[in-house]
Amino acid sequence: MKEKIIVIGAGLSGLTAARELERKGFDVQIIEARDRVGGRNEAIVSKSKLKLEIGGQWIGANQTEMFKLCEEFGLQLYPTYNEGKNILFINGKVIKMGSQRGAIPKLNPFVLVDLDRAMKRVEKMAQSINLKKPWVHPKAKEWDGMSLEVWIRKNIYTKTAKAYFRIVAEAVFSAEASDFSFLHFLFYIKSGESLETLLSVEKGAQEYRIDGGTQQVSQKIAESLAAEIVYNVPVTKIEQTENEVTVYSNTQYWKAARVVVTLPPTLAGRITYVPQLPALRDQLTQRIPTGSVIKINVIYKEPFWRKDGLTGQVASFEGPVKVVFDNTPLISSLGVLVGFMEANDGRTATEWSEKQRKEATLKCLVKYFGEQALDYIEYIEKDWMKEDFSRGGYGGHFNTGVWTAYGEHLYQPFKRIHWAGTETSDIWNGYMEGAVRSGQRVANEIGMITPQEQLSFQS
Amino acid sequence: MKEKIIVIGAGLSGLTAARELERKGFDVQIIEARDRVGGRNEAIVSKSKLKLEIGGQWIGANQTEMFKLCEEFGLQLYPTYNEGKNILFINGKVIKMGSQRGAIPKLNPFVLVDLDRAMKRVEKMAQSINLKKPWVHPKAKEWDGMSLEVWIRKNIYTKTAKAYFRIVAEAVFSAEASDFSFLHFLFYIKSGESLETLLSVEKGAQEYRIDGGTQQVSQKIAESLAAEIVYNVPVTKIEQTENEVTVYSNTQYWKAARVVVTLPPTLAGRITYVPQLPALRDQLTQRIPTGSVIKINVIYKEPFWRKDGLTGQVASFEGPVKVVFDNTPLISSLGVLVGFMEANDGRTATEWSEKQRKEATLKCLVKYFGEQALDYIEYIEKDWMKEDFSRGGYGGHFNTGVWTAYGEHLYQPFKRIHWAGTETSDIWNGYMEGAVRSGQRVANEIGMITPQEQLSFQS
Numbered sequence: 001m002k003e004k005i006i007v008i009g010a011g012l013s014g015l016t017a018a019r020e021l022e023r024k025g026f027d028v029q030i031i032e033a034r035d036r037v038g039g040r041n042e043a044i045v046s047k048s049k050l051k052l053e054i055g056g057q058w059i060g061a062n063q064t065e066m067f068k069l070c071e072e073f074g075l076q077l078y079p080t081y082n083e084g085k086n087i088l089f090i091n092g093k094v095i096k097m098g099s100q101r102g103a104i105p106k107l108n109p110f111v112l113v114d115l116d117r118a119m120k121r122v123e124k125m126a127q128s129i130n131l132k133k134p135w136v137h138p139k140a141k142e143w144d145g146m147s148l149e150v151w152i153r154k155n156i157y158t159k160t161a162k163a164y165f166r167i168v169a170e171a172v173f174s175a176e177a178s179d180f181s182f183l184h185f186l187f188y189i190k191s192g193e194s195l196e197t198l199l200s201v202e203k204g205a206q207e208y209r210i211d212g213g214t215q216q217v218s219q220k221i222a223e224s225l226a227a228e229i230v231y232n233v234p235v236t237k238i239e240q241t242e243n244e245v246t247v248y249s250n251t252q253y254w255k256a257a258r259v260v261v262t263l264p265p266t267l268a269g270r271i272t273y274v275p276q277l278p279a280l281r282d283q284l285t286q287r288i289p290t291g292s293v294i295k296i297n298v299i300y301k302e303p304f305w306r307k308d309g310l311t312g313q314v315a316s317f318e319g320p321v322k323v324v325f326d327n328t329p330l331i332s333s334l335g336v337l338v339g340f341m342e343a344n345d346g347r348t349a350t351e352w353s354e355k356q357r358k359e360a361t362l363k364c365l366v367k368y369f370g371e372q373a374l375d376y377i378e379y380i381e382k383d384w385m386k387e388d389f390s391r392g393g394y395g396g397h398f399n400t401g402v403w404t405a406y407g408e409h410l411y412q413p414f415k416r417i418h419w420a421g422t423e424t425s426d427i428w429n430g431y432m433e434g435a436v437r438s439g440q441r442v443a444n445e446i447g448m449i450t451p452q453e454q455l456s457f458q459s
Numbered sequence: 460m461k462e463k464i465i466v467i468g469a470g471l472s473g474l475t476a477a478r479e480l481e482r483k484g485f486d487v488q489i490i491e492a493r494d495r496v497g498g499r500n501e502a503i504v505s506k507s508k509l510k511l512e513i514g515g516q517w518i519g520a521n522q523t524e525m526f527k528l529c530e531e532f533g534l535q536l537y538p539t540y541n542e543g544k545n546i547l548f549i550n551g552k553v554i555k556m557g558s559q560r561g562a563i564p565k566l567n568p569f570v571l572v573d574l575d576r577a578m579k580r581v582e583k584m585a586q587s588i589n590l591k592k593p594w595v596h597p598k599a600k601e602w603d604g605m606s607l608e609v610w611i612r613k614n615i616y617t618k619t620a621k622a623y624f625r626i627v628a629e630a631v632f633s634a635e636a637s638d639f640s641f642l643h644f645l646f647y648i649k650s651g652e653s654l655e656t657l658l659s660v661e662k663g664a665q666e667y668r669i670d671g672g673t674q675q676v677s678q679k680i681a682e683s684l685a686a687e688i689v690y691n692v693p694v695t696k697i698e699q700t701e702n703e704v705t706v707y708s709n710t711q712y713w714k715a716a717r718v719v720v721t722l723p724p725t726l727a728g729r730i731t732y733v734p735q736l737p738a739l740r741d742q743l744t745q746r747i748p749t750g751s752v753i754k755i756n757v758i759y760k761e762p763f764w765r766k767d768g769l770t771g772q773v774a775s776f777e778g779p780v781k782v783v784f785d786n787t788p789l790i791s792s793l794g795v796l797v798g799f800m801e802a803n804d805g806r807t808a809t810e811w812s813e814k815q816r817k818e819a820t821l822k823c824l825v826k827y828f829g830e831q832a833l834d835y836i837e838y839i840e841k842d843w844m845k846e847d848f849s850r851g852g853y854g855g856h857f858n859t860g861v862w863t864a865y866g867e868h869l870y871q872p873f874k875r876i877h878w879a880g881t882e883t884s885d886i887w888n889g890y891m892e893g894a895v896r897s898g899q900r901v902a903n904e905i906g907m908i909t910p911q912e913q914l915s916f917q918s
Contacts, residue, residue: 142612145637147859149604178604178860234731236695237709250696266745270729272693279751279809279844283851286725287858289745292738347864350738385738392742399746399858400606401637405806 002027005446006247006254007227008235009262011039012432013420015221016439017260024447028227029254031247033234033389036215037222039262040393041432043213046378050334052297052327053213054382056394056432057338060207061197063433065440066217073220076211081326082201084309087368089316090160094368099311101202107160114161119195121155126189131426134187135404144183144404151182163317170342171315171323172198173397173430174291179343180397187403191429201313205431211330214432230254234389237272238417245416260442262421262435264396265410266290267389273417281414284406287399288423290392292385294341294349296321296361299378303328303335305369312337314368320345320357321364334377337365350385357381395430396423411442418442461486464905465706465713466686467694468721470498471891472879474680475898476719483906487686488713490706492693492848495674496681498721499852500891502672505837509793511756511786512672513841515853515891516797519666520656522892524899525676532679535670540785541660543768546827548775549619553827558770560661566619573620578654580614585648590885593646594863603642603863610641622776629801630774630782631657632856632889633750638802639856646862650888660772664890670789673891689713693848696731697876704875719901721880721894723855724869725749726848732876740873743865746858747882749851751844753800753808755780755820758837762787762794764828771796773827779804779816780823793836796824809844816840854889855882870901877901 005021007014010032018028036042042055058080059066070077085096088105097105104112125143130136137143148169156162169177172188192198198205210216222229237248238259245259261268269277269285276282303326305312312326320341327338339361341349349357358379365373384393411424420442425434464480466473469491477487495501501514517539518525529536544555547564556564563571584602589595596602607628615621628636631647651657657664669675681688696707697718704718720727728736728744735741762785764771771785779800786797798820800808808816817838824832843852870883879901884893 141637145606145608145612145635147604147606147609149859150606150609153601153604176604176860176864178600178863179858236731272695276845276847279842279850280806283748283751283806283844286748286850289742289858292742344864347739347742383738385742386735388735391738391745399638399748400608401635405635405638405803 003257004029004255005258005260006031006245006256007260007262008247009039009421010037010218010222010229011262012041012218012435013422013439014260014262015218015225016436017262017420017442018225018227019221020440020443021446022226024443026446028225029256030227030229031233031235031254032229032231035231037229038215038218040384040390041213041215041218043215044380046299046380048299048334048377050299050329050332050336051213052336052380053215054295054297054380055215057209057214058206059210059214059432060205061193061203063428063431065436066433069217069221069436070210073217075216075220076330077208078211078330080201080206080209081303081306081328082311082313084306084311086311086313086315089314089318089368091317099201099313101200101204102196108158111158111160114156114158115164118156118161118165122186122189123194123196126186126195129186129190131187131191133407134183135407137183140183140404143186144181144401146182147178147400148180148182148185149177152177167315167317167322168195168199170345171340174293174342174346174392174394175397176343181400181403183403184398188429191425191427191434192431206325235271237274239274240416258416258418258446260418260420260446262439264288264290264421264423266396267391268419278409278414280406280409281412284402284409287402287406288396289399290390290396291394292343292346292350293393294346294357294381294383294385296339296341296357297327297380298337298339298361298365298376299380300335300337300376302333304372308369310369316364316368318364318367320349320360324365324368339364346385350383354381413445418445462716463488463714464717464719465490465704465715466719466721467706468498468880469496469677469681469688470721471500471677471894472881472898473719473721474677474684475895476721476879476901477684477686478680479899479902480905481685483902485905487684488715489686489688490692490694490713491688491690494690496688497674497677499843499849500673500677502674503839505758505839507758507793507836509758509788509791509795510672511795511839512674513754513756513839514674516668516673517665518669518673518891519664520652520662522887522890524895525892528676528680528895529669532676534675534679535789536667537670537789539660539665539668540762540765540787541770541772543765543770545770545772545774548773548777548827550776558660558772560659560663561655567617570617570619573615573617574623577615577620577624581645581648582653582655585645585654588645588649590646590650592866593642594866596642599642599863602645603640603860605641606637606859607639607641607644608636611636626774626776626781627654627658629804630799633752633801633805633851633853634856635802640859640862642862643857647888650884650886650893651890665784676891694730696733698733699875717875717877717905719877719879719905721898723747723749723880723882725855726850727878737868737873739865739868740871743861743868746861746865747855748858749849749855750853751802751805751809752852753805753816753840753842753844755798755800755816756786756839757796757798757820757824757835758839759794759796759835761792763831765794767828769828775823775827777823777826779808779819783824783827798823805844809842813840872904877904
């Protein structure tokens with residue numbers, strides 16, 4: 001008997017869940033709101049014929065499941081360009097620094113000591129978190145009751161080190177340090193191995209790229225599935241009875257034994273549930289907003305910064321584009337810089353015209369790389385806040401108080417509904433790796449339900 | 460020419476908006492998800508024939524619009540029972556204290572000095588807030604970047620005074636002090652005149668009750684309207700074109716010139732908008748969750764506590780019922796106590812059985828009032844977290860960082876969509892008074908649109 005499972009969302013978590021469920025003998029159908037697979041992974045072809053990634057793009061460090069998938073599908077990895085110096089832009093000046101992991105910029109020694117001390121303290125606290133239950137930590141209530149910003153103000157002394165930490169928050173969470181709990185910050189760091197791993201290219205989260213783009217992983221999994229994928233159908237309602245679940249769009253419905261919802265919590269909360277969600281699950285979805293990010297690719301006729309001995313990587317104290325990387329594809333004579341407008345920078349810029357954003361971006365790039373940055377071929381932007389089926393990016397962050405009050409309800413099944421998506425992962429939460437792992441977890445969860453548990457789930 | 464306006468939600472804000480719009484010559488239709496008017500105001504009749512309020516119930520202080528409505532509709536006000544002593548339950552002991560505004564309990568003098576100092580500091584800071592623009596305050600970023608809990612830990616020294624402040628947070632916001640921004644706390648205090656006003660019966664927010672219940676205000680306004688009210692219809696989609704707006708349920712649709720959405724932000728975000736909401740308005744709805752509260756009425760054959768010289772009012776350091784009031788109707792020989800399970804207490808208790816909640820409630824009441832509390836006639840509870848069209852109560856609170864990043868988008872119209880609801884009010888935000896005022900504000904907003912502005916709204 002092949003039980004039918006519906007998976008909502010054809011991103012990495014949904015596709016992985018589908019794949020693992022098929023391996024276990026289930027009959028799977030996938031329903032996707034967009035006209036494509038990949039969710040927050042998306043590649044486009046520019047006018048100048050470059051395949052560019054406008055969503056999540058890097059893998060690295062111990063993201064083992066992503067590496068396995070790339071190997072399995074014969075996708076070629078190549079290292080993020082990391083030769084030469086990185087730029088730290090501070091007080092209106094370019095400071096060049098090494099690009100190796102753990103490189104230290106030439107800053108005032110007081111700042112360096114302050115930063116080093118803060119980083120070490122954070123790493124140590126992060127390693128003490130139980131990733132499956134962050135709320136059991138003896139200090140969980142205190143850490144969850146304050147934002148990262150509060151910790152910064154209290155524990156970092158120099159203006160520059162404080163500003164640096166705030167940029168870290170923006171770069172990693174697409175949110176201000178004020179916007180999420182310090183416990184969430186620590187959880188996220190350990191979830192991604194370490195803060196240094198999250199921030200690094202060398203042996204870090206930005207280590208590798210996939211030739212042709214990360215969306216291919218989703219495309220390859222989709223091709224390997226027996227499952228039908230229904231596109232262009234936003235799910236509006238999920239109804240459960242004792243024996244089955246019915247998934248509705250505005251015009252159609254489908255029946256199954258169980259359903260996997262892979263949407264980020266804030267979007268999962270927008271579906272109508274009959275019977276309604278348990279109180280705490282619903283309230284959880286009210287409390288994990290999505291970050292704010294606009295991703296910008298600028299194409300040049302060559303990667304001119306490389307000749308100047310630069311990696312193309314920037315961490316800047318001045319916005320709206322504070323984070324830049326070399327985003328040149330593996331084989332191309334052209335050069336590409338990718339920049340991010342994040343958190344308050346993104347929130348301000350989302351209301352501008354494209355022309356204003358382009359001008360602001362170029363102004364930033366000129367400050368970092370000189371007048372050559374004006375001589376671009378194409379400017380391509382993607383505002384994830386405006387994306388109907390994401391309404392923000394990269395992922396969800398936990399407000400103060402949420403982990404300790406609602407953490408247990410992050411992926412506790414509700415009768416025949418199971419929850420996946422990178423926001424539910426204990427390992428590499430918020431990253432592609434977390435999405436894949438959440439898909440594996442939910443498939444195991446469903447696969448392990450015994451006939452007896454079936455009964456208890458139904459009640 | 461009578462332009463047609465659709466109002467979504469037949470609570471106090473929607474009904475007030477409808478009424479004011481009709482006065483201005485608009486043709487109004489109201490669409491309500493529930494089978495009744497009143498929203499978070501609801502009265503029921505108990506088995507023992509008592510009319511009981513299971514939602515918002517008190518008015519007082521300078522809530523002028525509510526007083527005017529009661530007068531206009533001939534609703535009789537009566538004072539909340541406030542004769543005798545209040546109970547402060549602390550360290551397992553009952554401490555009796557005066558019930559007049561500003562009464563001081565007999566506590567350790569260090570605690571009293573600490574509390575007094577903290578209250579005065581908070582009041583002073585609150586009075587410096589610009590209610591229409593809390594984000595313009597010189598300290599807005601700092602205050603918005605931290606939770607009330609952080610302020611408590613840093614600025615209050617004695618354990619008892621800290622605990623007291625946390626109970627204040629629970630009682631006023633149905634949320635933990637960790638759950639919302641300190642700037643929001645200050646805004647809310649000034650919005651409701653002062654912290655002392657929010658907490659008081661005498662000249663405070665709990666001063667008066669309405670004979671027969673607050674829901675009558677909504678019923679009376681509804682009766683006075685020409686507008687049709689469509690019940691039992693949850694709105695699922697709002698579509699705008701240049702010239703009109705269409706409001707959809709799962710089975711019907713209605714057209715109008717403009718629409719007023721009165722739902723709390725977290726529920727407003729669950730409607731599908733075509734064209735989609737502006738990025739910052741959508742992200743705002745992701746960041747104002749609703750509080751957590753279970754309201755409990757316990758009926759006795761007489762108000763026995765009165766004979767013991769007690770008001771029935773309790774502030775307790777031990778949950779799950781930390782806040783109690785005498786809730787006896789104006790004319791009845793029976794006695795009623797109302798208690799609240801709020802914030803984490805409510806979140807824990809929502810997963811219990813009714814039997815467990817009843818036992819826990821009685822256990823609390825026995826601690827406060829003695830064994831007589833066991834001799835009840837009826838136990839009646841209302842869990843607002845489980846209420847499909849509220850998903851929490853009393854109202855929404857702003858997470859850290861939200862006022863400063865998103866405050867401007869709280870009620871900025873989106874083309875033909877206008878926003879009301881108590882969460883959008885600058886005065887008495889979160890209260891019935893705020894709901895009424897938001898209805899007035901939105902009607903004025905629509906009434907003042909000139910033909911020229913019409914054009915700019917459309918673009």
